[in-house]
Amino acid sequence: MSRHIFSACAVGVGAVLTSPAMEESWAASCLPIIGGHSVSEAGPVDWPNASDPVLHFDLARTELTGRRTGASEYTTSIRKTVTNLNILHRVEGSIDVAFNFKYTVNGNSATPVAQRDRVDVSVALLRPLGLFIRGAAVPSGINLNETIMDSAGKDFMRFLTPAGIAPPTRIGELRPAKHHKHEHGENVPRGHKQGVILTSLIEPVGSFTYTPPDDFGLLVVPGLGKVYFGEWWAEPYRQSCTLLRVVLSGASDFVNPQTAFSGEIVIDGEENGREVP
Secondary structure: OOEEEEEEEEEEEEEEEEEOEEEEEEEEEEEOOOOEEEEEEEOOEEEOOOOOOOEEEOEEEEEEEEEEEEOOEEEEEEEEEEEEEEEOOOEEEEEEEEEEEEEEOOOOOOOOOOOOOEEEEEEEEOOOOOEEEOOOOOOOOEEEOHHHHHHHHHOHHHHHOOOOOOOOOOHHHHOOOOOEEOHHHOOOOOOOOOOOEEEEOEEEOOOOOOEOOOOOOEEEEOOOEEEEEEEEEEEOOEEEEEEEEEEEEEEOOOOOOOOOEEEEEEEEEEEEEEEEO
16 A cells, blocks of 8 residues: 655755854754644854854745645655855855645556656746856845756656656756766666656846856855755655755955854755655
């Protein structure tokens, strides 16, 4: 006998520094496998202290919900909100995004070659996803590529193939040369041919070239380190999106350069739900 299990976790803001050594997270939530509702929020925060802060935000909040929404339908939802984020007076902005994953048991039964259970994914930007990064050009407006997530959920095997009849849209059509396949997604000795896809969901609204241009979703910022946007990975019935990851490399506060910091600051989460025997 099978049953549906929910799985979702999110961190509003997380920081792991190697120099000086520190590790903290704020507004972390996890959804029980039976579903339900989980909310966590924190703020305002000046970390590690107000005199020489690595990080400030007014509010970090995560909200997760898992519920049965039909006879054979289950919906996992997650919302991530961070307001007035400020990292070393170099990265500033706010994020408010909602994801919905609707899992339908035998949802592709009319198409025998397709993935048995369909997952419909939708993304809502509840405020413009804009960031200011001192010392780097940033797109004037950026979107999350909802089609990538939705196509991967509907039929992951077909999503991986280079050509065929839509739907769903293939990764090779959506991101021809700027995505990465994890080794065990390939037809290699350890491969299972279903794969893990890694790419960026961030799409500039207007004309924009990332630096370096071959690393889609990455900006190298002098004096700070590297800023990654919308890092996403997926495998059958499972997806994860890190909205923002800032890798500090000997970075100092732009206003009060007293200490050099190294490590990572992230806004991330993982969402999925599936049938298990």
